[in-house]
Amino acid sequence: xxxxxxxxxxxxxxPGERATLSCRASQSVSSNLAWYQQKPGQAPRLLIYGASxxxxxxxxxxSGSGSGTExxxxxxxxQSEDFAVYYCQQYNNWPPSTFGQGxxxxxx
Amino acid sequence: xxxxxxxxxxxxKPSQTLSLTCTVSGGSISSGGYYWSWIxxxxxxxxxxxxxxxxxxxxxxxxxxxxxxxxxxxTSKNQFSLKLSSVTAADTAVYYCARDxxxxxxxxxxxxxxxxVSS
Numbered sequence: 001x002x003x004x005x006x007x008x009x010x011x012x013x014x015p016g017e018r019a020t021l022s023c024r025a026s027q028s029v030s031s032n033l034a035w036y037q038q039k040p041g042q043a044p045r046l047l048i049y050g051a052s053x054x055x056x057x058x059x060x061x062x063s064g065s066g067s068g069t070e071x072x073x074x075x076x077x078x079q080s081e082d083f084a085v086y087y088c089q090q091y092n093n094w095p096p097s098t099f100g101q102g103x104x105x106x107x108x
Numbered sequence: 109x110x111x112x113x114x115x116x117x118x119x120x121k122p123s124q125t126l127s128l129t130c131t132v133s134g135g136s137i138s139s140g141g142y143y144w145s146w147i148x149x150x151x152x153x154x155x156x157x158x159x160x161x162x163x164x165x166x167x168x169x170x171x172x173x174x175x176x177x178x179x180x181x182x183t184s185k186n187q188f189s190l191k192l193s194s195v196t197a198a199d200t201a202v203y204y205c206a207r208d209x210x211x212x213x214x215x216x217x218x219x220x221x222x223x224x225v226s227s
Contacts, residue, residue, distance in 0.1 A: 001171075034213040043204055043217035044155065055215060087155060091212025095168040099155040 002026050002090050006100035012108040019075040021103045023088035028068045032092035035064055035073045038102075039084045047086075048073065075105075083107055110135040112205050112218035120199075120225050126192040130205030130218055131185070138163045138183040143208040146179060146190045148201040149220070156201075160208055161188055195225045 003026040013019045023033070031051040036044035046055040048064035051071060061076040075082055085104045091097040116128035130144070137144060146158040159169035161179045169177045178191040192199060202222050206214040 032212065036214075043206075043220050044214070045217070046213055046215050049209070049211070049213040049215075089155075089213070094212040095160060096157045096170045097212050098157070101154045 001096070002029060002093050002098050004088055004090055004098055004100035006086075006088055006103045008103060009101070010104045010106060012106050013078050014108045015080060016077050017108075019078055019082075019105055021073040021075075021086055021105070023066075023071040023073070023100050025069045025071075025090055029090040029092035031067045032090060032094070033064075033066070033071050034089045034091065035062075036087045036089065037082075037084045038087065044087060078105070110207060110216045112207065112216055114203060114205050114218045114221040116221065116223070118222060118224060120195055120223060121227050122196055122225055123194055126190070126195050126199060126203075126223055126225070128190045128203055128205075128221065128223070129187050130189070131187050132207075133186070135207075136183075137181060137186050137188065141210060143210075144181065144188045145206045145208045145214060147204045147206055147214070147217075149204070150198075150201045158190065158192075158203075197225050199223070200225045 005024045007022045033051045035048040038044040052064045063074045065072050085102045087102050088100040111133045113131045120126045143160040145160040161167045161181050176193045181188040202220040204220045205218045207216040
């Protein structure tokens with residue numbers, strides 16, 4: 001099973017600042033990586049798939065990059081609605097897919 | 109707009125079978141092109157993929173749960189279901205149903221339903 005490791009566990013950012021979240025895979029997943037946003041009491045929402053393609057309706061301030069084992073989700077200018085938990089998911093060796101443990105983006 | 113909605117008991121006794129149904133609207137399971145999955149989230153924890161079913165009935169289960177999981181589909185009702193047998197407190201979680209694209213990312217999710225295992 002591929003293990004996904006996200007860092008940091010918690011990221012404190014001021015509104016309007018840039019946030020950079022990392023995700024590392026225990027072995028190469030090519031570009032078969034997705035990012036999700038989850039707010040309290042809600043289901044995860046797909047943000048990015050294919051490592052860098054925004055899902056339908058996702059604002060341009062969200063961008064993804066990377067391939068192989070190292071990936072990054074960047075939120076260029078944090079808005080109030082962006083404070084949430086973010087998960088990465090690999091689906092290269094799918095099924096099963098595996099998720100990272102999440103990064104919580106909180107208000108600084 | 110595709111919508112998914114989980115339904116089923118919120119409380120299950122230890123050793124019994126957890127049963128949930130996901131009703132899909134705004135799209136047809138039988139049209140193909142997507143996998144229909146169950147994913148769970150233990151309280152305050154991360155996400156665990158349980159398994160999927162295709163409209164044809166083919167399934168794949170997470171090896172960690174395979175011995176206890178059954179996923180089935182009823183295309184006439186546009187529903188798919190999850191059964192998890194011999195549950196323990198460790199199966200207490202929010203259970204989500206989701207639509208998986210052909211490459212594996214989940215683009216639509218149900219709102220989730222909390223299932224508590226307790227006597």
